[in-house]
Amino acid sequence: MKGYAPIVRPWLKAGLNALLLEDEARVLELRAVSHDAQCDSTEELKAGRTPQLSPRPAKMQAAPKAPCSLPQRTADTPPDAKRERRKEAAPEVQAVRTPARNKGMHSLLAAPGALPVDSWPASWRALKDRRPLPSRPLVLWTYGGLGEDLIGVPDEARRRVIVRMLTELRHPAGTHVFWPFSLKGEGLAEDASLFWSGVSFLDPRVVLLFGSDTRDALNMPKSLLPFCQDRVHGRLIIQLPRPQALAADESAFRQTQAFLARILSFCTRR
Incomplete structure (x- = not known):
C-alpha cells in the first residue's frame, strides 16, 4: 500500500x-x-481493517534561490562635478541687501519729507542738543508756545498744568518727551517738516496734540477734535484741549487726565 x-x-x-x-x-x-x-x-x-498511515516523509528542501543581481554602479561622479550640477539646477537667487539705517530715522514710520539730523537748521539742532533726550520715549507732547517754554521765557500757567499732568500719570522716567511744532523766527511750513523730522528721530508710539492751533499748524484733519484719535505716519495721534484751557477749568483737567490715564495705560508696564 x-x-x-x-x-x-x-x-x-x-x-x-x-x-x-x-x-x-x-x-x-x-x-x-x-x-x-x-x-x-x-x-x-x-476487509474490516483500519488503514494504517505510512511514516511521514522527510521535509522537502527548498530549492536554493538564485542570488539577486544588483545593478551595476556607475563610476562615482567627482564631488566638484556634483556641485556644479546642483548649482546649475538651482534657481538663481539674487542677494537682498538691507539698506543702511541712519540712527533715529525709522524708515517704516518716517514721515514724508522728514530730514536727517545733519540737514536740520542750526536752531533745531541746538534744541536737540540742549539737554539729553530720552533714548526710547513712548509719548511725544506738543502744543502752541512749547518752543518758548523750552528755549525762551516759559509760560507759568502752561508749565504748572503740564507738570501736574505728568506727576499724576506716574509713568517711569524717560516715557515722555516734548518737541515743538514751531520755533520763534522760523517759517511754519519749514517748522512742520522739522516737527515730523523730530518725531521720526525720537520714534514715539503716541503723539499728543494740545489745541486746535497745533492741529492746524501740522495740517491735521479738521475732524480731529478733542479726545479724538487718528493714525498718521504709523503713529497714534491724539487731540486734546489747550493747556491754558485745562489750567482754567478743573473739570476739563480731570476729564483729560482720566482719558490719558486710560489711553496711556501701556506706559505703566514699560
Whole structure:
C-alpha cells in the first residue's frame, strides 16, 4: 500500500482534487498516491481493517534561490562635478541687501519729507542738543508756545498744568518727551517738516496734540477734535484741549487726565 503525506489527507476527505504546486512531477505523484490510497482504503474497510498511515516523509528542501543581481554602479561622479550640477539646477537667487539705517530715522514710520539730523537748521539742532533726550520715549507732547517754554521765557500757567499732568500719570522716567511744532523766527511750513523730522528721530508710539492751533499748524484733519484719535505716519495721534484751557477749568483737567490715564495705560508696564 502506498502512503501519502498526512497534510494532504484532510484536503482529500474534503473532496479537494487539485493543488497549485510549482513542481509538475509532484502534482502527478500526489494524484497517483491519492488514487491508490483511496483504492487501498476501500479494500481494507471491506476487509474490516483500519488503514494504517505510512511514516511521514522527510521535509522537502527548498530549492536554493538564485542570488539577486544588483545593478551595476556607475563610476562615482567627482564631488566638484556634483556641485556644479546642483548649482546649475538651482534657481538663481539674487542677494537682498538691507539698506543702511541712519540712527533715529525709522524708515517704516518716517514721515514724508522728514530730514536727517545733519540737514536740520542750526536752531533745531541746538534744541536737540540742549539737554539729553530720552533714548526710547513712548509719548511725544506738543502744543502752541512749547518752543518758548523750552528755549525762551516759559509760560507759568502752561508749565504748572503740564507738570501736574505728568506727576499724576506716574509713568517711569524717560516715557515722555516734548518737541515743538514751531520755533520763534522760523517759517511754519519749514517748522512742520522739522516737527515730523523730530518725531521720526525720537520714534514715539503716541503723539499728543494740545489745541486746535497745533492741529492746524501740522495740517491735521479738521475732524480731529478733542479726545479724538487718528493714525498718521504709523503713529497714534491724539487731540486734546489747550493747556491754558485745562489750567482754567478743573473739570476739563480731570476729564483729560482720566482719558490719558486710560489711553496711556501701556506706559505703566514699560
